[in-house]
Amino acid sequence: MGSQFFLAVGERLGWDIRLVELPQHNFVRWHLSNSLKVNWDWVHGQSLDDDVYLPPVPPFLDIRYGTLYMRSLEPREARAYYLGLIGSEATSGSDGERLLAEAVAVLPNHPLTLNNLAWLYATNPVLAKSKSDLAVRYSLAAWSTRPNHGNFADTVACSLAASGNKGLAIKIEEFAIEHPNNPGQQESFRRNLARITAGELCK
Numbered sequence: 001m002g003s004q005f006f007l008a009v010g011e012r013l014g015w016d017i018r019l020v021e022l023p024q025h026n027f028v029r030w031h032l033s034n035s036l037k038v039n040w041d042w043v044h045g046q047s048l049d050d051d052v053y054l055p056p057v058p059p060f061l062d063i064r065y066g067t068l069y070m071r072s073l074e075p076r077e078a079r080a081y082y083l084g085l086i087g088s089e090a091t092s093g094s095d096g097e098r099l100l101a102e103a104v105a106v107l108p109n110h111p112l113t114l115n116n117l118a119w120l121y122a123t124n125p126v127l128a129k130s131k132s133d134l135a136v137r138y139s140l141a142a143w144s145t146r147p148n149h150g151n152f153a154d155t156v157a158c159s160l161a162a163s164g165n166k167g168l169a170i171k172i173e174e175f176a177i178e179h180p181n182n183p184g185q186q187e188s189f190r191r192n193l194a195r196i197t198a199g200e201l202c203k
Contacts, residue, residue, distance in 0.1 A: 002042030003028050007078065018072035019081065022053055023146070029072050037072075064145065068109065080106035084113035093124045104138075115142035115155050122159040123202050135159035150179035154189050158202035161195075169196050 003019055003026040010017030016031040020039070027041040027048075039047050053070060073081065080103040087099030100117040107113055121127050121135035128135070139159040143152040157173035160166075173193040180186035192202040 004082065006040065006042070011075075018074070019078040020070060020072060021081065022069050027053075031072065062145065064109065068111070068145070076106055081110070081113070084110065084116060088116035088119075093120065093127055096120050096124075097127065109141070111142040111145040111152070114138040115152055118142065118159050119155050122155065122162040125201060128162045128201055132159060132162035132164075136163050136165075148179050150176045150181060150185065150189065153179060154192060154202075157196065158192060162201055166196060166199070 006028045007017055007019060009015075010028075010030075017028050018031060020027050020029050025043070027039055027043070030038040030040065032038060039050070041048050050070060083099045084103035084107070087096045087103060090096035090099060097117070097120060100113060100120060103110070103113045104117055115138070118135040118137075118139035121131035122139070136156070136159045139152070139156040143149070143156050146152055153172055153176035157169045157176060159169075160172065161169035170193065173189060173196055177186055177189045177193065180189060195202055
């Protein structure tokens with residue numbers, strides 16, 4: 001949200017301020033000229049050089065990181081990023097699908113947006129009937145960017161379960177249980193494993 005405030009003010013004032021993304025973090029970058037750019041990090045309360053941010057996303061691990069992270073997003077890409085976040089919180093399945101699909105159309109390789117759309121397709125009883133195979137493709141694409149990320153693995157498992165591949169879904173959910181971000185998430189994965197085992201959709 002802090003980055004969004006800066007972007008909104010910059011837009012009103014005609015400044016060239018752009019969103020920059022890392023896994024689970026954002027900051028803004030002022031483009032003062034073609035050669036002069038200045039970062040501002042709301043969380044750290046200071047301007048940090050690019051090299052400070054690079055250790056979590058070393059490009060030699062995955063060349064896709066260069067297209068995903070540490071670049072200045074164009075305004076339409078930043079809008080798509082936020083649409084993906086808003087769509088993941090929509091209470092209506094149709095609204096969520098519309099917003100997430102619009103975001104994916106602009107950022108087709110964005111792992112969080114792909115994961116969120118896959119989750120919707122895998123867990124919404126109406127959409128799962130016709131979109132579970134698409135959920136598998138989107139969730140696998142997201143998981144491939146962060147193989148030890150339990151939340152992405154959970155979405156893959158739930159997508160496979162929705163598409164009828166129960167055996168593989170159980171194995172991947174067990175993997176997710178071993179890779180949570182916190183105890184609460186692990187318990188959520190355990191509940192999903194029970195649902196998959198019972199032949200139900202995840203929640």
